[in-house]
Amino acid sequence: MTDGITSRRGFLASSAALAGTALAGCSGGSASSDDTIQLGVLEDRSGNFALVGDPKHKASMLAIEEINNDGGIDGKQIETFDPDPQSDNQRYQELTRRAINQENVDALWAGYSSATREAIRPIIDREDQLYFYTTQYEGGVCDKNVFAVGPTARQQLGSVLPYLVEEYGPKIYTIAADYNFGQLSADWVKVLADENDAEVIGEEFIPLSNSQFGSTINRIQQAEPDFVMSMLVGANHTSFYEQKASAGLDVPIGTSTAMAQGYEHRRLDPPAMANIYAGVNYMEEIPTEHNTSEGGFVDRYFQKFPDAPYLNEEAENNYFSIYMYKMAVEQAGTTEQPEVREALESGITFGAPEAPGEEEIALDGATHHVDHHMWVMRADDQHNVEAVDDRVIPETFLSETVGCDLTQEDEETQYTPQDFYEEAG
Amino acid sequence: MVNGLNLLFQFLDSFAFIVLAAAGLAIIFGIMGVINLAHGEFIMVGAYATTLANIRGGLPLPVAMLVGVAVTAVFGLVVERVVISGTVPNALSQRFLGRKVIEPLYDRLADSMVATWGLSLIMVQGVRIVLGNSLDQIGTPLGNIAYSGFSYSTYRVLLSVVALGVLALTYYVFTRTEYGMRARATIQDEDTARALGVDTERTYMTTFAIGSGLAGLTGALYAPTITMVPGLGSSFLVEAFVAVVVGGPSVVLGTTLAGGLLGAINAAVTNLFGTFFGRIALLVTAIVMIRFLPDGITGFVETVRERRQEGA
Known part of the structure; x- marks a missing residue:
């Protein structure tokens, strides 16, 4: 837990950093000069998504510091353009334009929610800007400029749902946030249920402004499912877990959103998160050599940010994708974006913190997605988290179902499961 | 199949939420003519103070709740003196x-909205900077009531x-009290009240503190059931x-009737059609009421009564 004094210090540090970048902007020197590389990192440190966005910013800074201390990319130091977009999509659009047109960033990391990504994607595509979107998301973005390196719904739900069907039975009840991410994730639950001989016996979509779950809990009790799939999003929805625990609803819950992003198992009083299974590519607790060993990712992160509350899923995605970018630039021998994109499409692999032992995760050149090492993480009634299952799950929706191949054909489309599966309609 | 007990509990739950969310706001609006857009943030102050007193201060939950109420009331007092009445500046x-540089905000609806909205922005971001993006949360006490396959939080x-x-x-x-009179x-x-020796300045101050204390109570009571983030107040607005x-x-009668009516509508629609339609029903009710009863339920009752008296 952060205490007052230390987080004030963090605030000072970040405002000093902001002032620094502002000055850098004023000094007039072209940002992408020959001896430095300019990266744009737009991640929320205030507003709605601050809780989950802040670790993304911190982990990006960690990766950049490590690379710079290690001699930079091809001998060039990395500079950053990292103002706080404040969880505001309009501000995201302004800052994205500024990053591209004035700061001349060589690559851009930006945005927490899918709504943000869709708000800035038209700008990205108009300017043909190399862009990394790192949040776990509903999937389906086949865009020549976008590298969506977070796991997709098919990967996340595809890891946890089959496990729960095996463990508890085939009757599923879905609760999901009422916007594009939740709706599409719920469609994926139907598709995956069908593939695993299970059945969705009920579903409810919850408006993001809702924080009272009495009737939702009763409805789940009425349906008597074997387990619940929860794709609830945001602070209001987090109240569901405490409320279902106090109402005595103890059905197992699978999720792609809870714990790994907003660390509910650390914030809520046990046993609110007991028996909740998260299908994720990364959590702070994931037991790999890269991650939890002495001097591993977790150690390095908390050494740089001793007061940070948690190291979340998206933070790792920012971290390893910056390293993948480094490898691509070194392979291409230039920061020219078309060449870097080609290098990224050539099949880069990296020993990310999520990958156990010597394994490396692979960036799929055709779809610009990552074949993640997925983990099923379970919280017990003391909120201790342990891995109960793990395996590599490739992103098959774009590669096999849609047939997206960005090395052959330039596209800027987001595909949805309804277009391809009858049961999703 | 509608389960009667489910519906009853959902109604009570909804009724409590609406009444408690509105009580402090209604008092400050009804008596001082100040629309407090920072009302949600006053609730947040109560919830945060309670949580901090319980988790970091180690106080038992009921005592921590009283601390939450007291802190919010005192905070309200300070806001009244500094922002609303402008006495301190x-x-x-x-x-x-x-x-003098500041005119008091009493009965200046639009001005009070802008001032308190600004205050709410400062409070949310201030809390975020000082205390971080979230606090650890207190668990909900008292267990649950179980009945025929269902259960509800006691x-x-x-x-x-x-x-x-x-x-x-x-x-x-x-x-029944002198203050109330x-x-x-x-x-x-x-003006007449002041001519008769009522210290109206002090009445306003006390009223704002009481309204704030009630908002603090709401925050204290809901602290064990909602997520502790700086923006939590918006879920009550x-x-x-x-x-x-x-x-x-009419503050008391109005809040009671509104809580009863809206609670019933919300619980029934949510029970039958789901959370999404429950929210829609709540907002549609507000639209219909503003169109047909612009003075609210109690305003309507008042008008009817006046007409009868004129007729008699």
């Missing part, structure tokens, strides 16, 4: 500039009793404002 400017059902208690106490304070005199005719609009000018 005026005293300073009187001393250094020789004149604590949430008990909140409806507390809500009735709050209404009863507010009624008592405004009708002064407060009603001040609403009815401020829709219910609070809809209840004040629907309730109308």
Whole structure:
């Protein structure tokens, strides 16, 4: 837990950093000069998504510091353009334009929610800007400029749902946030249920402004499912877990959103998160050599940010994708974006913190997605988290179902499961 | 199949939420003519103070809740003196500039909205900077009531009793105490009240503190059931404002009737059609009420009564 004094210090540090970048902007020197590389990192440190966005910013800074201390990319130091977009999509659009047109960033990391990504994607595509979107998301973005390196719904739900069907039975009840991410994730639950001989016996979509779950809990009790799939999003929805625990609803819950992003198992009083299974590519607790060993990712992160509350899923995605970018630039021998994109499409692999032992995760050149090492993480009634299952799950929706191949054909489309599966309609 | 007990519990839950969310707002609006857009943030202060007193201060939950109420009431007092009445900045400017710089915000609806909205932004971001993006959360006490395959949180059902208690106490304070009489005199005719020796300035100050304390109570009571983030107050705002609009000018009766009506509509629609339609029903009710009963339920009752008297 952060205490007052230390987080004030963090605030000072970040405002000093902001002032620094502002000055850098004023000094007039072209940002992408020959001896430095300019990266744009737009991640929320205030507003709605601050809780989950802040670790993304911190982990990006960690990766950049490590690379710079290690001699930079091809001998060039990395500079950053990292103002706080404040969880505001309009501000995201302004800052994205500024990053591209004035700061001349060589690559851009930006945005927490899918709504943000869709708000800035038209700008990205108009300017043909190399862009990394790192949040776990509903999937389906086949865009020549976008590298969506977070796991997709098919990967996340595809890891946890089959496990729960095996463990508890085939009757599923879905609760999901009422916007594009939740709706599409719920469609994926139907598709995956069908593939695993299970059945969705009920579903409810919850408006993001809702924080009272009495009737939702009763409805789940009425349906008597074997387990619940929860794709609830945001602070209001987090109240569901405490409320279902106090109402005595103890059905197992699978999720792609809870714990790994907003660390509910650390914030809520046990046993609110007991028996909740998260299908994720990364959590702070994931037991790999890269991650939890002495001097591993977790150690390095908390050494740089001793007061940070948690190291979340998206933070790792920012971290390893910056390293993948480094490898691509070194392979291409230039920061020219078309060449870097080609290098990224050539099949880069990296020993990310999520990958156990010597394994490396692979960036799929055709779809610009990552074949993640997925983990099923379970919280017990003391909120201790342990891995109960793990395996590599490739992103098959774009590669096999849609047939997206960005090395052959330039596209800027987001595909949805309804277009391809009858049961999703 | 509609389960009667489910519906009853959902109604009580909804009733409590609406009444408690609206009570502090209704008092400050009804008596001072100040629309407090920082109402949600006052609730947040109560919830945060309670949580901090319980988790970091180690106080037992009921004591921590009282701390939450007290902290919010004192905070309200400070806000009233500094922002709403402008007494503190005026005293300073009187001393250094020789004149007052701030007109009190009483009965200046639009101005008070802008001022308190600004205050709410400062409070949310201030709390975020000082205390971080979230706090650890208190667990909900008291377990659950189980019945034929269903169960409901005991604590949430008990909140409806507390809500009735709050209404009863507010009624008592405004009708049976000397302060209540002064407060009603001040609403009815401020100048005459002052001529008769009522210190209206002090009445306003006390009223704002009581309203803030009630918002703090709401925060304290809901602290064990909601997520502790700086923006938590916004989840109370829709219910609070809809209840004040629907309730109308009479604070206690209006809030009670609004809580009953909106709670029933929300619980019934949510039970039958789901959370999404429950929210829609709440907002549609507000639209219909503003169109047909612009003064709210109690305003309508008042008009009917006046007409009868004229007719008699």
